Amino acid sequence: xxxxxxxxxxxxxxxxxxxxxxxxxxxxxxxxxxxxxxxxxxxxxxxxxxxxxxxxxxxxxxxxxxxxxxxxxxxxxxxxxxxxxxxxxxxxxxxxxxxxxxxxxxxxxxxxxxxxxxxxxxxxxxxxxxxxxxxxxxxxxxxxxxxxxxxxxxxxxxxxxxxxxxxxxxxxxxxxxxxxxxxxxxxxxxxxxxxxxxxxxxxxxxxxxxxxxxxxxxxxxxxxxxxxxxxxxxxxxxxxxxxxxxxxxxxxxxxxxxxxxxxxxxxxxxxxxxxxxxxxxxxxxxxxxxxxxxxxxxxxxxxxxxxxxxxxxxxxxxxxxxxxxxxxxxxxxxxxxxxxxxxxxxxxxxxxxxxxxxxxxxxxxx
Amino acid sequence: xxxxxxxxxxxxxxxxxxxxxxxxxxxxxxxxxxxxxxxxxxxxxxxxxxxxxxxxxxxxxxxxxxxxxxxxxxxxxxxxxxxxxxxxxxxxxxxxxxxxxxxxxxxxxxxxxxxxxxxxxxxxxxxxxxxxxxxxxxxxxxxxxxxxxxxxxxxxxxxxxxxxxxxxxxxxxxxxxxxxxxxxxxxxxxxxxxxxxxxxxxxxxxxxxxxxxxxxxxxxxxxxxxxxxxxxxxxxxxxxxxxxxxxxxxxxxxxxxxxxxxxxxxxxxxxxxxxxxxxxxxxxxxxxxxxxxxxxxxxxxxxxxxxxxxxxxxxxxxxxxxxxxxxxxxxxxxxxxxxxxxxxxxxxxxxxxxxxxxxxxxxxxxxxxxxxxxxxxxxxxxxxxxxxxxxxxxxxxxxxxxxxxxxxxxxxxxxxxxxxxxxxxxxxxxxxxxxxxxxxxxxxxxxxxxxxxxxxxxxxxxxxxxxxxxxxxxxxxxxxxxxxxxxxxxxxxxxxxxxxxxxxxxxxxxxxxxxxxxxxxxxxxxxxxxxxxxxxxxxxxxxxxxxxxxxxxxxxxxxxxxxxxxxxxxxxxxxxxxxxxxxxxxxxxxxxx
Numbered sequence: 001x002x003x004x005x006x007x008x009x010x011x012x013x014x015x016x017x018x019x020x021x022x023x024x025x026x027x028x029x030x031x032x033x034x035x036x037x038x039x040x041x042x043x044x045x046x047x048x049x050x051x052x053x054x055x056x057x058x059x060x061x062x063x064x065x066x067x068x069x070x071x072x073x074x075x076x077x078x079x080x081x082x083x084x085x086x087x088x089x090x091x092x093x094x095x096x097x098x099x100x101x102x103x104x105x106x107x108x109x110x111x112x113x114x115x116x117x118x119x120x121x122x123x124x125x126x127x128x129x130x131x132x133x134x135x136x137x138x139x140x141x142x143x144x145x146x147x148x149x150x151x152x153x154x155x156x157x158x159x160x161x162x163x164x165x166x167x168x169x170x171x172x173x174x175x176x177x178x179x180x181x182x183x184x185x186x187x188x189x190x191x192x193x194x195x196x197x198x199x200x201x202x203x204x205x206x207x208x209x210x211x212x213x214x215x216x217x218x219x220x221x222x223x224x225x226x227x228x229x230x231x232x233x234x235x236x237x238x239x240x241x242x243x244x245x246x247x248x249x250x251x252x253x254x255x256x257x258x259x260x261x262x263x264x265x266x267x268x269x270x271x272x273x274x275x276x277x278x279x280x281x282x283x284x285x286x287x288x289x290x291x292x293x294x295x296x297x298x299x300x301x302x303x304x305x306x307x308x309x310x311x312x313x314x315x316x317x318x319x320x321x322x323x324x325x326x327x328x329x330x331x332x333x334x335x336x337x338x339x340x341x342x343x344x345x346x347x348x349x350x351x352x353x354x355x356x357x358x359x360x361x362x363x364x365x366x
Numbered sequence: 367x368x369x370x371x372x373x374x375x376x377x378x379x380x381x382x383x384x385x386x387x388x389x390x391x392x393x394x395x396x397x398x399x400x401x402x403x404x405x406x407x408x409x410x411x412x413x414x415x416x417x418x419x420x421x422x423x424x425x426x427x428x429x430x431x432x433x434x435x436x437x438x439x440x441x442x443x444x445x446x447x448x449x450x451x452x453x454x455x456x457x458x459x460x461x462x463x464x465x466x467x468x469x470x471x472x473x474x475x476x477x478x479x480x481x482x483x484x485x486x487x488x489x490x491x492x493x494x495x496x497x498x499x500x501x502x503x504x505x506x507x508x509x510x511x512x513x514x515x516x517x518x519x520x521x522x523x524x525x526x527x528x529x530x531x532x533x534x535x536x537x538x539x540x541x542x543x544x545x546x547x548x549x550x551x552x553x554x555x556x557x558x559x560x561x562x563x564x565x566x567x568x569x570x571x572x573x574x575x576x577x578x579x580x581x582x583x584x585x586x587x588x589x590x591x592x593x594x595x596x597x598x599x600x601x602x603x604x605x606x607x608x609x610x611x612x613x614x615x616x617x618x619x620x621x622x623x624x625x626x627x628x629x630x631x632x633x634x635x636x637x638x639x640x641x642x643x644x645x646x647x648x649x650x651x652x653x654x655x656x657x658x659x660x661x662x663x664x665x666x667x668x669x670x671x672x673x674x675x676x677x678x679x680x681x682x683x684x685x686x687x688x689x690x691x692x693x694x695x696x697x698x699x700x701x702x703x704x705x706x707x708x709x710x711x712x713x714x715x716x717x718x719x720x721x722x723x724x725x726x727x728x729x730x731x732x733x734x735x736x737x738x739x740x741x742x743x744x745x746x747x748x749x750x751x752x753x754x755x756x757x758x759x760x761x762x763x764x765x766x767x768x769x770x771x772x773x774x775x776x777x778x779x780x781x782x783x784x785x786x787x788x789x790x791x792x793x794x795x796x797x798x799x800x801x802x803x804x805x806x807x808x809x810x811x812x813x814x815x816x817x818x819x820x821x822x823x824x825x826x827x828x829x830x831x832x833x834x835x836x837x838x839x840x841x842x843x844x845x846x847x848x849x850x851x852x853x854x855x856x857x858x859x860x861x862x863x864x865x866x867x868x869x870x871x872x873x874x875x876x877x878x879x880x881x882x883x884x885x886x887x888x889x890x891x892x893x894x895x896x897x898x899x900x901x902x903x904x905x906x907x908x909x910x911x912x913x914x915x916x917x918x919x920x921x922x923x924x925x926x927x928x929x930x931x932x933x934x935x936x937x938x939x940x941x942x943x944x945x946x947x948x949x950x951x952x953x954x955x956x957x958x959x
Contacts, residue, residue, distance in 0.1 A: 156606070225507065
């Protein structure tokens, strides 16, 4: 046998072995888990999932995990009109809603999610408005908050408030579709009732009457979309003042400031989106799935991921972003605070029954 | 040893080629881009103006996927990530909306459309689709804006300056504080000397305005809603959003009729109006257009170059911004993965490079990350910010009601059908084609329009007097059906006489038109020349409602030059009587009224 032939045979054997092992490993499917995340944290979670997948994290020392991300508004999960959105046969393994309250409301609807991490990041509701309008509301030293905004909405025209032409145009996200919008109604309720505790039947006819002018001051909820800052940036003429999640304001700041000088202000009572991690747990849930879910939840809390959350405009789960965080520091000039008081005066959402009443009222009012 | 190395290299390459990675493999091709065999295929019907950028956008999107790249992220396709393949066609927003509604409520209708994405000019159509179908065909809050275009009045710079200076002087306010809207435009109309009272020497007594059909065109629908707002305000309405009370108020309807009195004629398509107004201030004073259309004209892209710049008037009463939303259809013909793919395509349209391309075509970018730049410059006549007043979008039932009101607030028309029955029309099947076309034209006639029938060969004969179509439709149909060819063709004399009849009638509040169906071969011996005929038409140009003549040519040997001259004298165009496209031609003619 010639030397070349021998080399050829040896190579063929080695190649076959390499291909075999490779095929064997490729055929061991990773454990796939799906994470449903509210759009407010979607960018950060998608980036984190990519990084997690690339890290080849092993469960039980043997099994790779592949995290897939889908975007799901909190309200799609638990709102009564959307029952059976997730079923025992078709559901994500993990859910990162915008608010912990959503897990409570989902449990009420018999959707079996258990919180495994209380919060992975935070972002509060924040007022934003063009300086030429906001300054009219705060000229006498009043705070840029609900009472002045409601007063402006009742007045209807800027001329009557001592400003230029045009109706008072307000904006916020759709409350019957997004947690960002529903949080606005809760923020309003807290301001009207002067309390952070909304669990005691504070959704009343008087409150509805008080808030109606604000709803009427929104030109068209349907065209606002899912990002309040983007909407304000591209519709200078359709919105003077808006309230929405801080993360959207921070990411959309450039676009808005191109339209004019802007002012931000935190409502007295804070509504904070806290992005907990909840795990689907029913008899069919495997221990591997639980381990994989917990591994990803833990991964989101490590320093590198928390730093990336800040880069996306979210606040870390604990503490404040560093003063060097560019999105936050840039916005400081307009009223964003590096460390606002988000641990006191935090709104406690109402019962599932009250929240449904609130949504129903909005749906029939708008 | 060298041979061994080559052998080894070849085998390594062969092994590499055995990798079972999922690279897309083409099975078909459109626009030179292969459709990956595992692609999720989606289709989009988009507004006609989006044709300026959408084909290239779709092609680049498809090409990226065909090359194994995610066009949004620029990254290689991940394991398991399926490519997406998009096909697109244009469609008038109103027609497509009705086609989608029909897919639910009248699936056997000839107009049924079942796209994955519908991108109309404005979200009014998505709301109307939901309203008319009685279901949530579109989730409006998830229909993202992709290109922004305020509806403006494209008005000649000299005209706008004339109004501004006159109002500033009259009211004693600085020029830059003068606000102009429908109120001032109506003032010009109602002023004894028209434009001459507003700083235009030798200007016309009347004002000529044009807009398209609100059942088809987004610009027209938004304009009509804006007219209802303006008329409501003029009648004391101070609220934010008009409702059925205002739409059904007779005083408000009269106000809208007053505005519609400015109409010279309507048109089905914005494309036509871009060419019409480019002819200059003698033809139209202003026209409702999307801002991008105005930029298109000022960039010199029309066939006719405008004699002076057009500028955008953002009416002080407010306007609408067309946002070109990506409406993803909720229907059983759209799968979840197609829905997700539609979102990815929307993401792509919103990327900075695509948005910059869209802006280059005259649309304001929907992605705020893109800074407003060329062609948004002062010399193109547009506002360099977006601080114009916008109107609240009424609820869908109110929009539908406004649309329905069109038939009784629009400007009515007096239309003479002038049909050539000379012997030459008997050659081939020209006369029978003309008869069929005339009858088809009457099929869509508004009952309140007045229609008359005249025929000519060696002389002109009025067969059916002008009367409301509601009254004389039987007679018209009967007479048209019995027309026979005979004698010579006194074309020029016939045009001169019928135009004379029209101009001699009261210059009322109606569009006055002659639809001429002829082969155009004048063989008359009465001594009337083409020049006489065109002069008769031109003589009415300064009237409140100048006569327009729309020739329809029959036969391959039609005297197109003569018919063109007749058309030009009232700034219309010759239409072909070819039976293969008669439906489209009738649409064009009907849309004048």
